[in-house]
Amino acid sequence: MLCLGDNKGVTDPNNGLVYKSLFEAQIDAVYAAMKALNFDDVKMEITETGWPSKGDEKETGASADNAAAYNGNLVKRVLTGSGTPLKPDEPLNVYLFALFNENQKPGPVSERNYGLFYPSKEKVYDITLTREGLEAGPNNGSKSQVVKTPVPSPSSTPTPAPVVGGGVEESKMVNTWCVANEKAGAEQLQAALDYACGEGGADCRPIQQGATCHNPDTLAAHASYAFNSYYQKKARGTGTCDFKGAAYVVTQHPKYGSCKFPTGY
Structure with missing residues (x-):
């Protein structure tokens, strides 16, 4: 997962690179595998990553605070414009899952609570989505501001995920x-x-x-x-x-x- 707070990172014993999140380590693992197969010129896009704001009793990590920390740090990381330790000059292309909670989705509670918004369009929690907002602070993804809203109507329908940033097709809800x-x-x-x-x-x-x-x-x-x-x-x-x-x-x-x-x- 992406780091939920500050850490010293882990050094890869093979190349000496320092990784502070599983997110970057997973990307570079794929890059390394592709290079071994002589496909090191293939561009990569992260089509889905996110964190649930609510879960079942046993899903202890599913919370609004953790979701805001993960997604906030993810946005902050993408907006730096830099890549991974292995490919620092390759900007990250990432789809954030998801824009809306999918309140009709089957499965555990967490499956219905990955969104930044309820189907009623009310925020689940606040995170900054622009570089200008990050510079203004202080809510730069390290802490969440949970928004208290009523439970949405079950008649709402699921909504696909938006794009966070990078060289991929972005959500039409924002100018890019x-x-x-x-x-x-x-x-x-x-x-x-x-x-x-x-x-x-x-x-x-x-x-x-x-x-x-x-x-x-x-x-x-x-x-x-x-x-x-x-x-x-x-x-x-x-x-x-x-x-x-x-x-x-x-x-x-x-x-x-x-x-x-x-x-x-």
């Missing part, structure tokens, strides 16, 4: 943008920028000399604008904000001087 991953390096950013403005068909006129988004005149700023233009034109589809690891999705509106990034075409 695509920005440059500066850790990818200048050469990779330039190649991706050339593609976006060329074959990719992004609208790069605003970043030309004298145009509204030329300043700041930096590779990261220009690449971010071009990547986002491409991403929005492609309707924010799966894989359209990746550019071989040179970009990732954010939920906070990017700010580069007075330049305004579009949210759709």
